[in-house]
Amino acid sequence: MYTVIGATKSRALRVLWALQEMGEPYTHIPAAPRSDDAHAHNPLGKIPALIDGDAVITDSMAILTYLADKHGKLTAPAGTIARAHQDAMTFWLIDEFDAILWAAAKHSFVLPEDLRMPAIKEVLKVEFERAAAVLTDRLEGPFLMGDNITLPDILACHCLSWAIGAKFPRTDDKLFQYAKTLRERPAFQAASAQ
Numbered sequence: 391m392y393t394v395i396g397a398t399k400s401r402a403l404r405v406l407w408a409l410q411e412m413g414e415p416y417t418h419i420p421a422a423p424r425s426d427d428a429h430a431h432n433p434l435g436k437i438p439a440l441i442d443g444d445a446v447i448t449d450s451m452a453i454l455t456y457l458a459d460k461h462g463k464l465t466a467p468a469g470t471i472a473r474a475h476q477d478a479m480t481f482w483l484i485d486e487f488d489a490i491l492w493a494a495a496k497h498s499f500v501l502p503e504d505l506r507m508p509a510i511k512e513v514l515k516v517e518f519e520r521a522a523a524v525l526t527d528r529l530e531g532p533f534l535m536g537d538n539i540t541l542p543d544i545l546a547c548h549c550l551s552w553a554i555g556a557k558f559p560r561t562d563d564k565l566f567q568y569a570k571t572l573r574e575r576p577a578f579q580a581a582s583a584q
């Protein structure tokens with residue numbers, strides 16, 4: 391049985407959602423970032439972390455990749471061209487969505503107040519709009535990699551939802567519907583209800 395460390399309203403939701411999609415049982419410790427529980431499993435105090443037996447794995451997309459490979463779900467097999475394309479999509483989303491949203495969060499509430507530069511948020515919103523336009527173009531099937539849900543869909547949907555919460559510009563209807571359909575999945579609903 392896995393244990394997921396990290397509050398649902400954080401990148402830990404990606405892990406909870408993936409486990410729900412895979413039908414794998416887990417226990418959940420909804421630790422806040424930088425809490426004692428977070429520090430107990432990651433010296434940086436960051437969430438999420440996954441406990442699997444004696445091992446602790448950190449970083450949401452590393453956790454998802456591990457789980458997907460182990461259970462042969464939500465991913466193209468490692469070592470295939472399809473997987474290379476899927477990973478390229480994942481890393482692009484990390485660069486252009488996760489990093490932008492994280493920078494906005496740092497300059498809103500994460501960094502000490504004297505280090506925050508709130509003006510950067512306007513630039514980040516423009517960058518987000520550009521990335522969203524590219525993502526819309528890249529979305530050809532019901533899912534980013536075609537007919538089946540894969541890890542980049544979990545990442546993209548999480549970031550698009552995070553963007554709404556952070557009051558980033560609204561995306562076009564195609565992306566909005568894409569994320570909405572993903573959020574309606576029973577696995578997402580079950581994960582986010584925790």
Ligand SMILES: N[C@@H](CCC(=O)N[C@@H](CS)C(=O)NCC(=O)O)C(=O)O
Nearest residue numbers: 400401423435436437438449450451
């Ligand atoms: N790349 C990491 C980022 C983890 C991360 O920064 N998590 C946030 C919460 S969503 C956190 O713990 N922040 C506390 C901090 O940075 O001090 C991942 O995807 O897991």
